[in-house]
Amino acid sequence: MQGTLDLLVLKTLARGPQHGYGIVVHIQQVSEEALRVEEGSLYPALHRIEQAGWITSEWGISDNNRRAKYYRLTAAGRKQLAKEEEDWGRLTRAVAKVLRFA
């Protein structure tokens, strides 16, 4: 789900600026490898979110001294994250209710 990927990216960046690889690694580690996608498909999403104004990017130096593009959450992104977290909560609660009922 596209919205889900956005939510994961925004949530990851809420911890601080990170490059694409860092985002992938973080999501995989935290989800205990349960969320595994084609790694490259993160980048169209990152650029789309950047154009939407929720994140910005700048080139920096990674911990192993390489040039890397770092993404950072903007104020608008923080708002979007809050909204998407709420939507997600509502959705999962609703799904859980239906599952319990059936």
Add this chain to the structure above:
Amino acid sequence: MSWINRLLGSFRKNKLEDQLNDEQQFHIEMRTRDFIASGMTPEEARYRAQRLFGNQLLLKERTRDMDTIAWLETLCQDLRYGVRMLVKNSSFTALAVLALAIGIGLNTAVFTAYKAMFARPLDARNPGEMVDLALMRESGTADFSFSYPDYEAYRDFAHSFSGVIAFSPEHMRLSNAGGMVSQQTSADGSLAGRLGLLPPVASNAEFASVWVVSENYFKVLGAAALRGRTFDSMGIPQLVAFPSVLISESYWRRRFGGDPAVLGKTVRLNAAAVTIAGIMPHGFVGTSIGEPAFWLPVSLEPLVHGDGDWLHNRENQFCRLFARLAPGVSIRQAQAEVNLLADHLRTLHDPNSESAKPVTALVWPGSPFPRPLKLIPGLQATILLIMAAAGMVLAVACANVASLQMARARSRQNELRTRLSLGASRLRIVRQLLTESSLLGLVAGTLALLFTWAFLRASVTLAANAFPADEGTLIFNVNPDLEIFAYVCAISLVAGILFGLAGDGKLAFRALILR
């Protein structure tokens, strides 16, 4: 402002491409490093990292599409290619552009002329509020002449209007202006004079065009004098005590050599002495289509005609009426009110005259034409015919260009087949062909605009010189304006697509379907 970023991105493709590469490579190298750290051989680590990443080329394209406006890029590519093709086939291009420019130019000229001639509004501030008044007689003829007593009734009692003005174009004998001008020469010098359309004038009398107007004329139209003052600041008693006229800027320059001392000068119109009180700005035509020599207040009519009853005689119908709608009043409402007034006023006329018979009011958007265009017999059919004829010329031009394109078909067909087999989509090819023909249309349109402008300038000069100066100076505004420019662009694009479909369509069809 994401689209601005994307627009900019479309023009910084190379930089964007490099950055994308760097970003992808960084990711893969990091993944490779981590795999090596977990014990893989460098070759395997690199291979696994690339597999895990996915199709780099495809992902790069998808990522780039997020940063750019894809259709714009395609359009730019198509335009670049189109320009190259047009330059390469320069003789074809020149012929096609010329043919189309004639077609487009003619259409633009007809449209501009129509706008300048028939669709022209009154020369007033907020011309959209101005309306013309006329009466439809029982016999079915439109009557646009009113008497002064009737004018006063409309002016004082119609609540639909914030102002009602009267206008009557006349000719008067001018004397005492100094420096006699022979009108024989001016009649001879004009086209109408040379064609023998004007009677030879007695050479010792000078005539001048005089627009007789109500005193509130300039106030209601919202026009101010270039120098001096209009009649608004003078009351009727003052005007009668000190008879004043205004002169046009053209006449001031032509007849008085632009001498500022003309203000306060006394001339004689039909032997009545009047003082020049002001000069109206260049090109001001008010409710007419030309500049007169003089504007004379209607209250001086008895003086210049030597008829004390001129303004009191209800059967002396000599002026046209215009009005400014009061705020919030529609033309329909105004028409209903004028209907009531007209029905009352007709009972005051001589019971045996035509004016006493039942009438219907006509109120239509302000125009110098004395009746609604749809009531001028044959005019609309004529305009339609001329427009259709001009359209036909464009259609013929399109057909010619289409056949020119067909002549190039064989070489193009090979090119198209090559491009298809190299993987171009059919839609993409049709798009390319249409872009090319639209480009041709736009180039032709630009040329046509210049054509039209020159042509209209020439015909306006001809029209202005067709009548002697003492008939008034015709003023036509034929400068291409935004509306006309939009019209030219639209017509050029339509033309481009038309012959594109006619020529390329068949070509594309052959190449794409029957291969």
